[in-house]
Amino acid sequence: MTSVKTDVKEIGLYINGEYVPASNKNTFDVMNPATQELIARVSEATEEDVDRACRVARDAFENGPWRRMTVQERAAKLRKMADIILERKEEIARYDAMDVGKPYEATVGHEVARAAHNIRFFADFVEKQGGETYPMGEEYINYTRYEPVGVAALITPWNVPFMLTTWKLGPCLAGGNTAVIKPAENTPLSVSLLGEIAKEAGIPDGVVNVVQGQGSVVGNALSTHPEVDLISFTGSTATGKRILKSGADTLKKVSFELGGKAANIIFEDADLEKAVPGSIRAAFMNSGQVCLAGSRILVQRSIFNEFLEKFKEAAMALKVGDPQEKGTDMGPLVSEDHYNKVTSYLEIAKEEGAELVCGGKRPELPEYLYKGFYLEPTVYISNNPKSRICQEEIFGPVVTLIPFDTEEEALQIANDTDYGLNGVVWTENLQRAHRISHHVRAGTIWVNCWFVRDLRAPFGGFKKSGIGREGGHHSMEFFTEAKNICIALK
Numbered sequence: 260m261t262s263v264k265t266d267v268k269e270i271g272l273y274i275n276g277e278y279v280p281a282s283n284k285n286t287f288d289v290m291n292p293a294t295q296e297l298i299a300r301v302s303e304a305t306e307e308d309v310d311r312a313c314r315v316a317r318d319a320f321e322n323g324p325w326r327r328m329t330v331q332e333r334a335a336k337l338r339k340m341a342d343i344i345l346e347r348k349e350e351i352a353r354y355d356a357m358d359v360g361k362p363y364e365a366t367v368g369h370e371v372a373r374a375a376h377n378i379r380f381f382a383d384f385v386e387k388q389g390g391e392t393y394p395m396g397e398e399y400i401n402y403t404r405y406e407p408v409g410v411a412a413l414i415t416p417w418n419v420p421f422m423l424t425t426w427k428l429g430p431c432l433a434g435g436n437t438a439v440i441k442p443a444e445n446t447p448l449s450v451s452l453l454g455e456i457a458k459e460a461g462i463p464d465g466v467v468n469v470v471q472g473q474g475s476v477v478g479n480a481l482s483t484h485p486e487v488d489l490i491s492f493t494g495s496t497a498t499g500k501r502i503l504k505s506g507a508d509t510l511k512k513v514s515f516e517l518g519g520k521a522a523n524i525i526f527e528d529a530d531l532e533k534a535v536p537g538s539i540r541a542a543f544m545n546s547g548q549v550c551l552a553g554s555r556i557l558v559q560r561s562i563f564n565e566f567l568e569k570f571k572e573a574a575m576a577l578k579v580g581d582p583q584e585k586g587t588d589m590g591p592l593v594s595e596d597h598y599n600k601v602t603s604y605l606e607i608a609k610e611e612g613a614e615l616v617c618g619g620k621r622p623e624l625p626e627y628l629y630k631g632f633y634l635e636p637t638v639y640i641s642n643n644p645k646s647r648i649c650q651e652e653i654f655g656p657v658v659t660l661i662p663f664d665t666e667e668e669a670l671q672i673a674n675d676t677d678y679g680l681n682g683v684v685w686t687e688n689l690q691r692a693h694r695i696s697h698h699v700r701a702g703t704i705w706v707n708c709w710f711v712r713d714l715r716a717p718f719g720g721f722k723k724s725g726i727g728r729e730g731g732h733h734s735m736e737f738f739t740e741a742k743n744i745c746i747a748l749k
């Protein structure tokens with residue numbers, strides 16, 4: 260097996276329905292994290308380019324046909340967009356495998372299908388959406404319209420680039436807004452296609468724009484731009500704080516999906532046939548680079564050793580390798596910087612006295628992957644839930660098993676975190692399942708499952724894991740302004 264050698268791609272910004280170079284012609288390089296090969300040269304937007312994209316989006320919003328179309332017309336174009344995503348699913352998944360290092364097989368079969376569903380779901384949703392009517396006897400009547408907000412900045416992270424961007428773009432466009440998208444700088448490939456896919460679907464020029472470059476420059480220019488009305492951001496809590504500040508002067512609406520450090524709680528009455536593979540997925544999917552990862556695994560002491568043995572065996576059986584290859588469970592980490600961050604926690608774990616169960620080193624790999632940013636699935640045991648490895652979002656294939664004795668103790672540990680994105684509970688006891696679900700302070704609780712998504716359900720975080728909710732009417736509330744019209748009838 261040799262590496263999938265590809266030509267170096269040249270990727271422009273997408274503004275007003277066409278690919279354009281940066282105004283100063285600058286580009287930045289994108290590497291394949293499995294091999295460190297150069298895979299793309301991407302135009303690096305200047306502040307002037309961001310300004311142009313925002314003004315184009317404003318013009319398309321104010322003067323173009325998009326917001327004036329009937330919902331049926333808009334929905335038809337969005338459905339076409341979903342169809343094109345499915346037609347191009349191999350190309351999109353290849354791109355995510357190339358710059359994220361995400362296993363191709365899982366991406367093409369699941370994430371890209373979900374991306375198409377994100378767009379189609381919101382097309383269907385707005386077609387069925389009604390308004391409110393409040394008659395005031397014979398004198399007056401009130402009715403509500405949901406109008407688009409304006410120009411949206413959609414700023415997205417590198418771990419799930421395409422799917423997460425469509426999760427925002429679907430409701431943004433369904434609501435009649437226009438968009439300037441900014442993907443993460445190390446994973447620009449798949450998202451770069453969204454402008455041309457929108458155009459092919461018949462969405463007018465200027466409605467979907469994509470700018471590329473560093474967060475501190477391009478992201479910052481977007482979040483301070485006076486033409487941007489709202490920001491939907493998914494990324495780290497630290498960046499969320501920065502964006503909140505930079506959007507403050509122009510009072511932008513924000514929706515933030517931020518970091519997590521989920522407790523994955525295994526009770527002694529859990530069915531380990533389900534809990535072990537479920538916890539393995541929650542720990543190591545996408546090399547643990549998932550906001551929803553079950554990275555703190557709380558295990559009741561009476562079954563601790565049994566769970567530990569089974570979990571360790573399953574973790575060590577995961578196939579770490581080339582993301583492009585069939586059967587690969589785990590690819591590399593996304594970049595050298597991120598590899599250094601994740602592996603710094605191996606030192607921290609040692610200093611904190613955590614016990615290493617397995618992993619903690621580079622896996623043995625074929626020669627062409629020697630330069631890849633690989634780390635074996637890594638499992639620790641810790642008796643100190645307050646230690647840094649139990650508190651900080653490592654965002655890699657590094658998880659900690661923490662023993663507990665009682666339900667109260669499990670809840671106390673689960674809630675002893677700044678984050679509150681999600682929690683996971685494994686138990687065969689119905690009352691306990693509800694009790695624990697009610698008391699874990701997080702936006703989503705999965706019981707005897709993980710990462711099962713119904714797009715109508717609210718999705719978002721308590722505490723430092725976010726602001727607002729996405730999903731179904733929650734997304735539409737963010738991407739529309741409710742207007743009440745009161746008519747005197749006499």
Ligand SMILES: NC(=O)c1ccc[n+]([C@@H]2O[C@H](COP(=O)([O-])OP(=O)(O)OC[C@H]3O[C@@H](n4cnc5c(N)ncnc54)[C@H](O)[C@@H]3O)[C@@H](O)[C@H]2O)c1
Nearest residue numbers: 415416417442443474478479494495498516517518519550
């Ligand atoms: N809650 C969720 O749904 C969810 C989903 C996926 C990832 N995440 C979180 O995302 C993080 C990993 O992603 P990441 O490392 O790409 O996050 P990040 O915050 O570093 O970057 C996210 C995006 O913000 C941009 N950005 C960076 N600085 C900026 C600034 N000053 N102004 C405007 N934009 C800026 C980046 O360029 C990138 O496009 C993890 O914390 C993870 O938990 C959360």
Ligand SMILES: O=C/C=C/C=C(\O)C(=O)O
Nearest residue numbers: 418419426549550551712
């Ligand atoms: O890594 C984070 C994954 C987030 C998933 C979603 O936002 C979703 O499923 O809508």
